[in-house]
Amino acid sequence: MSLEYTVTYCTENSYENDVSEAFWQFCIIPENNTTQDLISWDFDNSLKALNEVSINGFGFQVVRIHPKQLFKKITFKASFKLVKKEINPYDFILNHEVSEDYATINNIVFIADHEPFLRKTRFTKLAEKYKSLFLFDSTKLIFDNLLELNSWVFEHLYFKVGVTDVHTSLDEVIEKRHGVCQDFAHLYCAIARENNIPVRYVSGYLHQGNGYFGDSQMHAWVEAFVPNVGWVGFDPTNNILVEHNHLKVAHGKDYHDCPPIKGVVYSKGRNTTKYVVEVQASQQ
Amino acid sequence: MKPNTEHQIFSSYNKKDGFFDEVFNSNGDAKSIYKKLFDLYGYHSVAEYVQLNNKAKASFFNQGITFQVYGEKEAKEKIFPFDLFPRIIDADEWNTIEAGSIQRSRALNLFLWDVYHDKKIIKDKIVPLELLSSSSNYLHQMIGVDPPKGIYNHVSGIDIIKHADGNYYVLEDNIRCPSGVSYVICNRTALKRALFGVFNHYQAHTVTNYAENLMEILESVKPQGVDIPTCVVITPGMYNSAYYEHSYLAKAMGVELVEGRDLFVENDFVYMKTINGPKKVDVIYRRIDDLFIDPLEFNPDSTLGLPGLFSAYRKGNVCLANAPGTGVADDKAIYTYMPEIIKYYLDEEPILSNVKTYHCSRQDELKYVLENVDKLVVKPVDEAGGYGISIGNKLTKNEIEEVKKRILKDPRKYVAQPILSLSVHPTYIEDNNSFEQRHIDLRTFTLLGKDKEFVLKGGLTRVALQEGNLIVNSSQGGGSKDTWVLKK
Numbered sequence: 001m002s003l004e005y006t007v008t009y010c011t012e013n014s015y016e017n018d019v020s021e022a023f024w025q026f027c028i029i030p031e032n033n034t035t036q037d038l039i040s041w042d043f044d045n046s047l048k049a050l051n052e053v054s055i056n057g058f059g060f061q062v063v064r065i066h067p068k069q070l071f072k073k074i075t076f077k078a079s080f081k082l083v084k085k086e087i088n089p090y091d092f093i094l095n096h097e098v099s100e101d102y103a104t105i106n107n108i109v110f111i112a113d114h115e116p117f118l119r120k121t122r123f124t125k126l127a128e129k130y131k132s133l134f135l136f137d138s139t140k141l142i143f144d145n146l147l148e149l150n151s152w153v154f155e156h157l158y159f160k161v162g163v164t165d166v167h168t169s170l171d172e173v174i175e176k177r178h179g180v181c182q183d184f185a186h187l188y189c190a191i192a193r194e195n196n197i198p199v200r201y202v203s204g205y206l207h208q209g210n211g212y213f214g215d216s217q218m219h220a221w222v223e224a225f226v227p228n229v230g231w232v233g234f235d236p237t238n239n240i241l242v243e244h245n246h247l248k249v250a251h252g253k254d255y256h257d258c259p260p261i262k263g264v265v266y267s268k269g270r271n272t273t274k275y276v277v278e279v280q281a282s283q284q
Numbered sequence: 285m286k287p288n289t290e291h292q293i294f295s296s297y298n299k300k301d302g303f304f305d306e307v308f309n310s311n312g313d314a315k316s317i318y319k320k321l322f323d324l325y326g327y328h329s330v331a332e333y334v335q336l337n338n339k340a341k342a343s344f345f346n347q348g349i350t351f352q353v354y355g356e357k358e359a360k361e362k363i364f365p366f367d368l369f370p371r372i373i374d375a376d377e378w379n380t381i382e383a384g385s386i387q388r389s390r391a392l393n394l395f396l397w398d399v400y401h402d403k404k405i406i407k408d409k410i411v412p413l414e415l416l417s418s419s420s421n422y423l424h425q426m427i428g429v430d431p432p433k434g435i436y437n438h439v440s441g442i443d444i445i446k447h448a449d450g451n452y453y454v455l456e457d458n459i460r461c462p463s464g465v466s467y468v469i470c471n472r473t474a475l476k477r478a479l480f481g482v483f484n485h486y487q488a489h490t491v492t493n494y495a496e497n498l499m500e501i502l503e504s505v506k507p508q509g510v511d512i513p514t515c516v517v518i519t520p521g522m523y524n525s526a527y528y529e530h531s532y533l534a535k536a537m538g539v540e541l542v543e544g545r546d547l548f549v550e551n552d553f554v555y556m557k558t559i560n561g562p563k564k565v566d567v568i569y570r571r572i573d574d575l576f577i578d579p580l581e582f583n584p585d586s587t588l589g590l591p592g593l594f595s596a597y598r599k600g601n602v603c604l605a606n607a608p609g610t611g612v613a614d615d616k617a618i619y620t621y622m623p624e625i626i627k628y629y630l631d632e633e634p635i636l637s638n639v640k641t642y643h644c645s646r647q648d649e650l651k652y653v654l655e656n657v658d659k660l661v662v663k664p665v666d667e668a669g670g671y672g673i674s675i676g677n678k679l680t681k682n683e684i685e686e687v688k689k690r691i692l693k694d695p696r697k698y699v700a701q702p703i704l705s706l707s708v709h710p711t712y713i714e715d716n717n718s719f720e721q722r723h724i725d726l727r728t729f730t731l732l733g734k735d736k737e738f739v740l741k742g743g744l745t746r747v748a749l750q751e752g753n754l755i756v757n758s759s760q761g762g763g764s765k766d767t768w769v770l771k772k
Contacts, residue, residue: 025580025591052550052551054551054552057425057594062595064592066591108409108413109407112413113403264579
């Protein structure tokens with residue numbers, strides 16, 4: 001069984017004064033992987049600037065726009081069609097010894113290969129006082145610890161828009177105990193990395209209408225490396241494992257490796273940004 | 285001990301024991317390679333020398349060969365002080381320096397390939413992973429990227445000193461955007477103008493072939509499928525301290541000098557705006573630091589770079605020299621592993637020695653450093669230009685305590701070395717109107733390309749102009765000398 005998704009991403013940027021030059025890069029294209037096939041895309045902007053498909057620094061597809069005239073307002077719209085397989089997130093077997101797990105993650109070859117996703121970045125670094133917030137139980141499999149961490153993050157933070165933004169530090173998020181999906185994902189990354197598990201921050205879309213948190217805009221979750229299995233997706237905002245409701249776009253060490261929009265804009269004065277995401281699914 | 289007093293301009297030269305004097309033997313006689321020079325300079329009086337020196341200075345200023353020092357209140361253009369008395373290196377010594385420089389550059393290139401691919405040297409536990417994972421210069425965007433023809437450090441500036449034992453030691457490897465080569469060439473021009481009669485008595489190698497060799501190197505790393513590549517030099521602009529050098533190299537290579545705004549990226553190819561329309565650019569000799577080359581990928585506030593440049597590079601459509609991410613290998617903590625790095629990749633013994641270095645990140649060495657700050661040079665691992673260095677025997681008690689505090693705050697950030705006695709060279713000191721001993725080092729310029737290696741036969745001899753000072757960087761009040769490498 002599979003689902004066909006239609007995703008639209010729409011943004012409108014307005015500026016108080018004329019913009020003399022601008023570059024935008026949108027990291028919003030669903031990737032092709034073993035569970036999802038991108039069938040088509042369509043890009044349109046109000047300034048008729050070229051929509052260039054390129055890659056970001058980590059090889060994920062992006063769209064770039066560089067208008068060649070003065071303007072005060074631009075709207076950009078992208079739409080995608082893709083097919084997502086229905087998946088069982090528990091579709092793997094864990095019948096190995098607990099000690100094997102920890103031998104794997106302490107091996108220098110493993111650590112060297114996963115160095116980027118073990119790194120504590122500015123947004124995934126726990127302050128000294130928070131290092132023991134959640135400690136892994138070394139008598140249990142790593143997967144079980146990761147699952148418990150998923151619930152722990154879900155319970156520790158309350159989903160609320162407007163309390164934090166993309167510059168809020170992790171310390172502040174932990175103190176305020178409120179945040180959006182990025183904050184849930186960053187906290188998960190920070191704790192798992194503190195426990196020597198490689199974790200990737202994932203940016204993507206979420207099926208709408210199922211009552212999930214974070215479905216009205218682009219969503220964020222994580223992929224943790226489970227020894228003997230590989231990368232497994234966890235969605236701490238909703239306390240679930242990642243399955244066919246999650247459409248992956250890109251991953252990185254944290255939000256700043258794969259933000260949906262990056263821009264270099266030469267203009268003075270204030271500006272406003274609005275954006276809307278729609279995700280619709282139909283059974284195939 | 286007095287040097288030969290019959291030569292007027294050296295009559296007040298005050299030779300101190302304990303330093304390695306490159307020109308005078310311990311009995312006060314000039315060494316054999318300097319003899320002829322002495323006889324020739326001897327015809328000049330101090331007054332004549334001053335006149336020649338002033339002419340040379342004026343010529344530097346008139347050509348705009350100036351630099352700015354960062355962090356000073358009033359940014360003022362300065363000329364790089366130049367000394368007319370040259371340094372001479374004989375052919376045998378030079379062969380060692382040259383072979384050693386090539387060896388280091390090749391090893392660094394292989395190390396960079398490895399740390400951005402399989403990380404074998406880490407997995408074999410030769411170099412600790414910590415040095416990568418704590419380095420802000422280790423660019424994750426470069427992992428798995430193959431730079432054109434496998435070259436990362438097309439241009440390496442290796443700083444070498446001659447110690448009191450008469451041997452050469454490498455002080456540091458600069459493989460981000462090493463500068464200084466234009467001074468080598470300008471020093472030669474100025475010296476030949478002022479003292480053409482002297483220069484012609486020696487068989488010294490030319491230095492003006494640097495630009496053509498750099499050009500060959502850049503052309504050799506052209507992207508796949510390009511026949512005759514278009515190369516450019518990209519500069520942060522006229523306010524950069526090395527702007528003269530950027531413009532000199534572009535002119536000497538016969539290529540365009542551009543800023544980010546002169547270029548644009550379309551469909552992952554780089555183009556230059558020209559009056560005849562867009563022209564595709566294939567190789568960029570970039571003199572902009574990694575984090576400023578592309579605001580869409582790195583520092584978003586950079587107005588120097590070119591949005592989209594990194595994706596063009598990642599797709600192999602343009603070559604950047606040096607490659608992004610080379611900074612991880614010119615970290616001063618990596619430097620301490622250079623002997624192991626050379627053995628690991630080349631299976632050779634290092635031709636040039638390293639200076640013994642203590643890592644403050646290692647507990648036992650940290651302890652030694654803290655106990656011996658007064659006998660050591662303490663350096664931050666990631667600063668260039670001689671900033672943040674403290675020299676133990678020049679510090680007051682309070683300063684020593686401050687240095688200790690700074691180290692303890694972030695031990696990974698510091699390494700320490702014994703205070704080396706850099707060799708000294710007679711240098712004309714304007715204020716005292718006489719020749720005096722001053723410490724010197726040597727920056728060599730090594731180029732790596734596809735099947736091509738080149739070391740400029742000369743290099744930049746830098747002079748610490750303050751008496752007893754050991755820091756030779758131009759930003760710290762250093763000067764320079766023409767450097768003659770003799771043919772056999």
